[in-house]
Amino acid sequence: MNNEIVDLHLNDPQVRKTWEDFLTSLGITDFQSQETDAIDFTLGIYEGDKLVATGSAAGNILKYIGVCNKGVDQGSRFNTIVSALISRLFQQQIFHLFVFTKLKYSDSFQHVGFHELAHSDVAALLETGDSSIDDYLDAIPRVADQTNKRVAGIVMNANPFTRGHRYLVEQAAGENDVVYVFVVNTDASLFTKAERFELVKQGTADLKNVIVVNGGDYMVSYATFPAYFLPAPDQQVDYQTTLDARIFRDRIAPALNIKTRYLGTEPLSRTTGIYNQVLQRELPPQVAVKIVDRKTTTDGTIVTATAVRKAIADDQLDSLAALLPPSTINFINQHLESLQFRIKKGMNINGN
Amino acid sequence: MEIKQTALAGTLESSDIQIMLSKGTDGITIDLESDVEKQFGDQIRKVITDTLAEFDIDNGKVKAVDKGALDCVIKARTIAVAQRALQTQDQPAWEAF
Known part of the structure; x- marks a missing residue:
């Protein structure tokens, strides 16, 4: 042989x-x-x-x-x-x-x-x-005269879409002509990629200058950033997020004229925390980074998707109204059994 | 003829060429990687384009990684990839030879 x-x-x-x-x-x-x-x-x-x-x-x-x-x-x-x-x-x-x-x-x-x-x-x-990143970028919808518009980008997993995500998108939409919301494509979360994408679309449908697109293989995917989905040491997260940030800065942002990337502060997830630091290090000056403080509910609780997933696992749906927009609540009510079944089958809900 | 699926023929071994053919809308586009691109790039492109023309393929994306293949090899690999992409492997295209 x-x-x-x-x-x-x-x-x-x-x-x-x-x-x-x-x-x-x-x-x-x-x-x-x-x-x-x-x-x-x-x-x-x-x-x-x-x-x-x-x-x-x-x-x-x-x-x-x-x-x-x-x-x-x-x-x-x-x-x-x-x-x-x-x-x-x-x-x-x-x-x-x-x-x-x-x-x-x-x-x-x-x-x-x-x-x-x-x-x-x-x-x-x-x-x-x-197919290549150029094909991916060519397929993204654009608006007329985009090179003279103020364009911003947000990348989110939205597992699921919460009032926190909504708040972040609203801030960006208020300050820009066009906002691209890239939804993470990798299917490794409680909510499937189709569900997450649809809930982001429904949850932002009234904001006319928001374009929801699939993040493809180029934003926080298994290829660019496996540590988002798998536990990994800090240094590895840093290596991977550096590449992810540079793809965004050098390939995606110039093609779509994205000048600002919006981030939510991340008090609870270590991995996302490092990611945010790396983005702040890598993106400027080509792309400005704007950090929006976490949305809190009226009684001061931080809105996170992690809490939502826990509530689903514990069958505590009453608490969700404060955290989620109506479209997401409807979806959860209709699909509660299948979501709880996925958690029982071993889907990790404490990650991202 | 219409390309039905992405196909691959050939290897990356020395004296071979690996050719990938997938759907395209903008004529035949060839992305060629070769150490002898400077000397033979145009010739390699011509062999590929001519061979695809025999199959009436007008639109398609070609990605070729050349490792010093002779024209006959390039032609053979292009015929193979075209037939696989058109899903006509079981009907040898004698006139293309």
């Missing part, structure tokens, strides 16, 4: 150990279960009985790519393994791929057709496939 592509079954402890040892020797050492559990398949190349190249895929993201070049042309095994990963994903009808890698490997991926979305001092995010 020399230089043939084989499937590595990581649930075999022997294979798993070989794989971890090989990657560790190349400086990849993070084998936490939340990272490795997401892997859909892993490929490898053996030279004799020695593993010399490997790569994995999780959804549309390439991960854990490691290659030893000893005794072969520089790059040939890398090309083989990336090529095999791409073909396999294509067979699964996944045509749009991302890779999150160390900055020094960005060139290698560009050499096999990837395009860089953003890079920081340590890491880079690249994409390839049948």
Whole structure:
């Protein structure tokens, strides 16, 4: 089995150990279960009985790519393994791929057709496939004479859409000609992406200068910011959010003439707290950052979606009227059973 | 002819070319990555465009990563990707050869 592509079954402890040892020797050492559990398949190349190249895929993201070049042309095994990963994903009808890698490997991926979305001092995010960030941006609706308008952007998961989100959008809508609300596309929350998107739309329907769009793969997605959905150390959150912020600053904001990004203060979520700090560091001067204080209810409680999800889990719906706009309350009343069922099935409601 | 689905042919191995063909609206657009782009870029684009024309494909996005493929390889890979995209793999297009 020399230089043939084989499937590595990581649930075999022997294979798993070989794989971890090989990657560790190349400086990849993070084998936490939340990272490795997401892997859909892993490929490898053996030279004799020695593993010399490997790569994995999780959804549309390439991960854990490691290659030893000893005794072969520089790059040939890398090309083989990336090529095999791409073909396999294509067979699964996944045509749009991302890779999150160390900055020094960005060139290698560009050499096999990837395009860089953003890079920081340590890491880079690249994409390839049948659609790109330019296609995504082209498809976003625009208003007449947008280059001379004051345009703002907000990114939210809205799990679900609360009066707090509404307040933030209202502030932005009052101070700008156009406000884009990007709803996080990744489906890893109690409310599905379709539900969250619809509730944001309904909850802002009366604000005529608000355009609700899907955040796609480019804003707080599994590709740009996995730590939003998975617990991660502070430094990792910082790395990922830096890239997320730079994609927004360098690609999204210029294309739509977004000059201001609105944020809500985040007293309760550590991850979002770091994200907000990074945005304040990275976005100006190209994009101004405007922080709006958290909305509180009349008795001073902070409005958060976390509290809403807890109320759903505890069946305490009376408390929701103060936190949610009518459209969201209606939805919850109509779908209470299925939401509670999702929580029972193990959906985490304490994250974001 | 209308492209039915995104398709891929070829690999990233040396002397090969990997070609992806997907729906487009703006004629044939080719995004080419090649070490010999300067010397042979125009020729590679011409082979791809001519071959697609034999399948009457007028609109499509092509993404090609060339690793030093000869014209015959480029043509073979383009035929394969076109047939996969049109879902006509089971009807060999003899006249395109």
